[in-house]
Amino acid sequence: MSVEKDIARAPSPFKGLTTKLDAGIARGLNKITGAALAPYQAAVVRIGFALTFALYLIREWPHRLELYGTTSPWGFDLAHRLTASNHAFTVLLWSNDRLWFELVYHGVIAASLLLLLGWHTRTMSLLFMIGVLSLLNRNVLLGDGGDTLVHLISSYLVLTRCGQVWSLDARRRERAAALSGDGGDRVSVALWACSGAGLAIAQVTGFAKIPWGWVLILWGLWLIQALWFLAWRSRYSELRSLLNVIANLVHNAAMLVIAAQVCLLYATAGWYKVQGPRWQDGTALHYPLHLDYFSPWTSLSQVLDSRSLVVTMITYGTVIAQVAFPFTLLNRRVKNVLLAVLMTEHATIAVICGLPFFSLAMIVADMVFLPTNFLRWIGSRASAARSRVTGRLRRSKDPQAAEAKAGV
Structure with a gap:
């Protein structure tokens, strides 16, 4: 019995290794849950792909009807047959009216430019994805490697927190923090309410013909945004912390998928x-x-x-x-x-x-x-x-103030 007690009291040679391993796992978990990793890379992806698609749509503006519109050789009926078989999502097949096409085409350009600027990136990234899928799935004969990449990345961007830096959202949060505000924004709530009302009306009236899988995705994202608004205004800080952890995990996983996509x-x-x-x-x-x-x-x-x-x-x-x-x-x-x-x-x-x-x-x-x-x-x-340019513009608009500052 004494021998067994001595063995039990003896220090384990793996104890130090186990402690270091546990500490390493804890640091890793804290890193991937405590912050959204690669915020600058996410901003580059947001700006770059929004700019790419906006420039493409602007360049093809004179030919938009032949490419994706009412006079496309890939007709409305042919596109309907294909999407019925592969369940691809496109709002352009909700109606064959030219007015609807013009609204969608120019709306996608506006969403791309606003996403580039980082204006309410949660909503704009979703609208950007819908616009990209709608146009590229309307005429599948026009795709190439670049279109396919934009198609994929636009879906991944919805899952990222790509507006943390180099965006109007980041500037708004900085100003709210300087004024000791909570960063709340009525415009975001208004965009959320309008998007939900528009989707509901389109479904109730039968105008929208959305596959059930996409119905769940769109309404799921809408409800997640509602939960985020409620948590941010809630007095329970634990709920906000939990949602932040989940958002960081999703963002980091999406950035990993984007990197893996490029490698693949x-x-x-x-x-x-x-x-x-x-x-x-x-x-x-x-x-x-x-x-x-x-x-x-x-x-x-x-x-x-x-x-x-x-x-x-x-x-x-x-x-x-x-x-x-x-x-x-x-x-x-x-x-x-x-x-x-x-x-x-x-x-x-x-x-x-x-x-x-x-x-x-x-x-x-x-x-x-x-x-x-x-x-x-x-x-x-x-x-x-930018500071030098804005400074010169201010001096040119108010030369007296510039002279006084210079001591003239």
Whole structure:
């Protein structure tokens, strides 16, 4: 018995390891629940994809009816048949009237610009997602890699807290905090009430033809927003803390999914290229340079194609960069170098192949992996430039005050 007691009293060799492991798990849980991680990266995704889609819709404005409207070759009946089989969501199939199409098209442009500015990002991100899905699902024949990426990211953005920095929402919260306010906003409540009333009226009147899955999603998001409003005005701080923890968890999971989506995109693109014979012999770039659709600058394409060594190097370099990118995340410096290479590649594609919106979407997606310090530095430079511009405007409007300040 004495031996057994001595063994029981003896310190466990795993006790210290267990304590450190528990502390590490606790720190990890506190990190992913205590704050929304990567707020600057989320802001870049919000600004970049909203800008990309807004510019695309503005550029295609003269052709909007042929692409997505009432005169599209992909007719109303054909679109109805497809969405009935794949249950895709689009509000453009609620009515074939041109007025409804114009309201939706210009409403999506407005939602994209407001999301870019970060004005009530919870509501605008939802409207942006609805607009993107509505237009892209109306005519599936127009999609390419860039459209598919915008399609996916717009759905993920709804789950993120992408308005914490570089947004009008952040400025409003800072002003409310300076005035010792609670940050409440009647405009947000009004937008919430109007969106719920509009959805209810559309369903009751039979105007909206929404699949039941999307009915649950839209009303679920509406009810979650109602719960958020009630909790923020409640005297129970524990409820607000719980909702903040859940929102942080959802945000962090969504940002992880966005990063994984970009890695999956590059990995699949690279490994499919490896299997292609034209990519294996280094001549894949030669063929699109001779297609009129991908050669807006014919002379530039001819100059590039005249150097076979350059064509081969770019072809092999593209495959290597795409296949290697997910693995470079293990080393920060190598990852940053490869990010610069990929962004340069997409910028070159935008010019040589005439694919500006595809390239812009890919560049914005790559920015998810940019270092936070670098994004903060860009933000500080942009803020300083804005302050100089606004200061000059104030001095030009009130020269007497400027002279008095200068001691003239």
